Amino acid sequence: MSVTSLPASIDETQALLERAGYVSDRALSTVLFLSLKLGRPLFLEGEAGVGKTEIAKVLSRALGRKLIRLQCYEGLDIASAVYEWNYAGQMMAIRLAEAGGTVDRDALESDLFSERYLVRRPLLEALQQQEGGPPILLIDELDRTDEAFEAFLLEILSDFQVTVPEFGTIRAEAPPIVIVTSNRTREIHDALKRRCLYHWVGYPDAGRELAILSRRVPGANERLAREVVGFVQAIREKELFKAPGVAETLDWAQALVELDAVALDPALVGDTLGVLLKYQDDIARMAGSETKKVLDGVRAELTMG
Ligand SMILES: Nc1ncnc2c1ncn2[C@@H]1O[C@H](COP(=O)(O)OP(=O)(O)O)[C@@H](O)[C@H]1O
Ligand SMILES: [Mg+2]
Numbered sequence: 001m002s003v004t005s006l007p008a009s010i011d012e013t014q015a016l017l018e019r020a021g022y023v024s025d026r027a028l029s030t031v032l033f034l035s036l037k038l039g040r041p042l043f044l045e046g047e048a049g050v051g052k053t054e055i056a057k058v059l060s061r062a063l064g065r066k067l068i069r070l071q072c073y074e075g076l077d078i079a080s081a082v083y084e085w086n087y088a089g090q091m092m093a094i095r096l097a098e099a100g101g102t103v104d105r106d107a108l109e110s111d112l113f114s115e116r117y118l119v120r121r122p123l124l125e126a127l128q129q130q131e132g133g134p135p136i137l138l139i140d141e142l143d144r145t146d147e148a149f150e151a152f153l154l155e156i157l158s159d160f161q162v163t164v165p166e167f168g169t170i171r172a173e174a175p176p177i178v179i180v181t182s183n184r185t186r187e188i189h190d191a192l193k194r195r196c197l198y199h200w201v202g203y204p205d206a207g208r209e210l211a212i213l214s215r216r217v218p219g220a221n222e223r224l225a226r227e228v229v230g231f232v233q234a235i236r237e238k239e240l241f242k243a244p245g246v247a248e249t250l251d252w253a254q255a256l257v258e259l260d261a262v263a264l265d266p267a268l269v270g271d272t273l274g275v276l277l278k279y280q281d282d283i284a285r286m287a288g289s290e291t292k293k294v295l296d297g298v299r300a301e302l303t304m305g
Pocket of ligand 1: 022024046049051054181247
């Protein structure tokens with residue numbers, strides 16, 4: 001991993017992302033630049049599959065920094081997020097000490113609660129100095145955890161330190177670059193948002209989605225790419241249970257390329273809708289004449305524009 005210094009402007013931020021394969025827009029580049037510059041965590045909220053997680057991954061690659069990811073889930077606790085003691089190792093050390101005869105209790109205890117048996121989980125690991133500079137700490141899908149964990153996180157994001165009762169306080173020499181994401185299945189508390197810079201990651205407009213598709217699925221020809229993007233953009237306007245994200249656009253385009261498609265037709269769309277839509281009600285809604293109608297609309301717009 002080669003190490004790159006932080007971008008010095010919004011344009012540089014955008015170019016940095018672009019080189020690493022991420023097609024950003026001005027608003028996102030601006031907030032990311034500021035978050036790096038001010039050393040403030042970046043809170044990204046948006047529907048699933050719009051490129052929130054990808055930003056952290058791309059940034060890690062582009063800056064040559066280690067990516068430390070904390071995937072949140074219901075019931076996530078400190079032992080999985082911050083640290084735990086290696087009990088099995090500690091037990092073994094006690095047995096060995098006992099077997100060896102003379103046990104110096106104090107020495108044994110301080111050995112048992114030393115670095116040696118401390119298992120570092122993502123949040124603690126992120127406080128450690130890493131090769132290439134402070135790491136990127138991705139706290140992904142925070143909305144899946146409970147409020148107790150959120151409160152705890154708030155504390156860490158305030159002082160970038162963790163106290164392990166048996167061991168002492170571990171403080172980051174330089175704070176990590178923090179990116180928090182949420183799919184907004186619930187609201188995140190104001191207190192946590194206040195620590196961060198906020199950005200809503202929306203669906204890209206047609207121009208940007210086409211640019212993303214060209215970067216990520218270079219095998220798709222121009223016509224197919226335009227039709228795919230036009231179709232996806234059109235059905236996002238429909239009241240679907242789950243509108244397709246960028247991830248689905250890319251999957252669909254890739255699938256069509258695998259089928260040697262050079263353009264869309266109603267039958268082809270009907271046969272491949274399951275790549276784009278993941279709920280039977282949505283598929284049923286788009287099947288048949290509805291697909292033809294949308295497709296005709298897309299064609300008309302493309303020939304006009
Ligand atoms: N602006 C973008 N530029 C390049 N690829 C993107 C962009 N937005 C989304 N993607 C692609 O879409 C997919 C889903 O993105 P992801 O970050 O996992 O979504 P989210 O975390 O918002 O659910 C990834 O494979 C990523 O490559
Ligand atoms: Mg994600």
